[in-house]
Amino acid sequence: MDQLESIKEFNGYLKRFTHYSKTCNSKMTFSIFLPPKAIHKKVPAIYWLSGLTCSDENARVKSGAQRFAAELGLAIIFPDTSPRGENIPDAKDRYDLGIGAGFYLNATQTPWSKYFQMYNYIVYELPSLIEEYFPILKSFKSITGHSMGGHGALICALKNPQIFRSASAFAPICNPINSQWGKNCFTEYLGNNKSDWYDYDATCLVNNGFKIDNILIDQGLSDDFYHEKQLLPENFIEVCNKMNQPLTFRFQEGYDHSYHFISTFIEDHIKFHASFLNK
Numbered sequence: 001m002d003q004l005e006s007i008k009e010f011n012g013y014l015k016r017f018t019h020y021s022k023t024c025n026s027k028m029t030f031s032i033f034l035p036p037k038a039i040h041k042k043v044p045a046i047y048w049l050s051g052l053t054c055s056d057e058n059a060r061v062k063s064g065a066q067r068f069a070a071e072l073g074l075a076i077i078f079p080d081t082s083p084r085g086e087n088i089p090d091a092k093d094r095y096d097l098g099i100g101a102g103f104y105l106n107a108t109q110t111p112w113s114k115y116f117q118m119y120n121y122i123v124y125e126l127p128s129l130i131e132e133y134f135p136i137l138k139s140f141k142s143i144t145g146h147s148m149g150g151h152g153a154l155i156c157a158l159k160n161p162q163i164f165r166s167a168s169a170f171a172p173i174c175n176p177i178n179s180q181w182g183k184n185c186f187t188e189y190l191g192n193n194k195s196d197w198y199d200y201d202a203t204c205l206v207n208n209g210f211k212i213d214n215i216l217i218d219q220g221l222s223d224d225f226y227h228e229k230q231l232l233p234e235n236f237i238e239v240c241n242k243m244n245q246p247l248t249f250r251f252q253e254g255y256d257h258s259y260h261f262i263s264t265f266i267e268d269h270i271k272f273h274a275s276f277l278n279k
């Protein structure tokens with residue numbers, strides 16, 4: 001692992017690394033915030049999954065999460081949203097496919113499948129690396145994210161309730177198999193067999209009996225992607241009600257899809273996860 005940066009903030013450290021990922025067959029970059037408490041003892045961790053076009057840098061610069069993580073003694077891991085580099089397949093004319101748009105799934109179709117194994121990377125390879133090299137408690141992790149990353153947080157947690165104590169999301173893509181973003185990308189990454197798509201769709205997973213104890217979601221009501229039906233939160237709410245999946249869902253009047261919305265409510269999300277991680 002190579003360290004690229006170490007920056008002091010809120011009495012803790014924000015660090016950035018690259019490492020070779022066996023899962024994604026390429027170099028990957030991530031950032032990690034270590035709170036001041038981590039100088040003396042191991043701490044729980046929150047994984048933050050970012051949205052389309054993002055890298056590990058967007059949330060660490062714009063979300064404001066580190067101040068609250070420092071206060072509550074939590075680490076935050078900011079992975080990249082896909083492999084990237086000259087040899088990585090991409091769709092240069094599209095922002096919603098390829099580099100920056102890994103959708104947190106394991107691709108099965110060429111040319112993507114050799115590199116785009118983001119589900120296995122986020123759930124298995126990255127946590128195991130983090131827990132080997134940093135003062136992080138093994139069985140105390142939660143997951144959150146934004147938009148495509150909100151979709152990632154929900155599916156990773158629903159499929160692994162024994163790994164993640166809680167999940168939260170900002171404006172997640174709740175039902176990708178019925179949104180244009182999801183349909184385009186799932187066809188490319190997973191092929192035409194729709195039954196292979198259900199495994200990476202939070203609404204389908206809940207409908208099929210997958211469950212976690214604790215979910216918090218915020219959705220702005222002035223979010224263009226919500227109005228364009230890319231996010232489809234109503235489908236998720238309906239299926240959670242039907243299947244008795246506990247869910248705190250908050251529509252927020254006037255907020256858009258941006259990090260202005262995220263930074264307004266990030267304190268609630270960090271405190272939500274702390275209530276399960278600091279038990």
Ligand SMILES: N[C@@H](CCC(=O)N[C@@H](CSC=O)C(=O)NCC(=O)O)C(=O)O
Binds near residue numbers: 050051052149258
């Ligand atoms: N047309 C835009 C689309 C990109 C965009 O809005 N990305 C969002 C996430 S959307 C769902 O995953 C984002 O987080 N952008 C980065 C940021 O820092 O705001 C475009 O390409 O500009």
